[in-house]
Amino acid sequence: MENVFDAKEAQNYIDRINNLTPETQRNWGTMSVDQMLAHCNVTYEMIYEPQKHKAPGGIAKFILKSFVKSKVVGEKSYPKNSPTAPQFKINGEQDFEEEKKRLIGFIQKTQQLGREAFDGKMSHSFGKLSFQEWNNMLAKHLNHHLAQFGV
Template sequence: MKSIYNKDHNLELIERINRLSPESQAQWGKMNAAQMLSHCQGPIDVAFGNLKLKPNFLIGLLGKMFKNKILNAAEFKKNSPTAPEFIRKEAIDFEQSKKELIQKVMLFSELGEKAIKSSKHLFFGEMSFEDWDRLQYMHLDHHLKQFGQ
C-alpha cells in the first residue's frame, strides 16, 4: 500500500491533483472538481486537529465495527457516505482549493506522523498513525480516480 507520508507517493498524489482542471468531469457522484478538492481537505483538517466534528454515538459504534473492513479494502466504494461537514454544494474557487489541498498533502511528507494531531476519528474512533495514513491516502486516491486521475 502506498503511503501519504512517503515523499514519492505524496508527490504522485500532487501530480494527479495538478492534472485536474475546472472542466474535469466526475465519473460518479455529484461534486464538480472544485467541490471535490475542497471536500478532500475536510478529512485532512480533522487529522491535523483543525476541524472538530460533532460525535454521534450510533455512527461511532457502526464505524468501530467496520473500521478494519473499510481500511483493509483495496479501495473505497463509489458513492460512500460522508460526514455532512464534508459535503460541498456551493461554488468553490478551483485554483484556490487546489492550492490549499496541495499544501495540506505536502505536510504529510514534510512532517510525517507529526502532521497528525488527532488520535480520534468521528466514525472509526481511535486511530493510529498507520490508520490515518491509510485512510488519507485511500480517500485522496478514491476522489482522484473519481475524476479520471
C-alpha cells in the same frame, strides 16, 4: 497501498491534482471537481483544524468505531458512488484554485510530519489510529476521488 508519508508518493498525488482543471469532468458521482477538492480537504481539516468540525457524540462515535472504522482505515478501496457522511458533503460552487492549493498544502504537511507524528494520533471520528490506519484512510480517499476525475 501508497505511502502518504513518502516524499515521492506524496508528490505523485500532487502531480495528479495538478492535472485537474476547473473543467475536469467526473466519471461517476455528483460532485464537481471544485467540490471534490473541498470534500478531500475536510479529512485534513479534521486533523489540522479540528475546531472547524463538530466531533461525533458518544453514540455516534461508538457506531463509527464499531461499524465504519474498518471500512475507512482498511486497505480495501471504496466502491464507486459510496455514500458520503453529512460533514463531508459540499454544496455550492467552491474556489477551485484555493481548494487545490489547500489540498496540496495538507498533503505536503502530512508527508513532512511523517508517520511517527501519526502513530497513535487521535482521529476526530475513530479514536487512536496507527500510522498505517492513517495512511490507508488518507491514501484510499485521495485515490478514490482522483480516479473519480480521471487523474
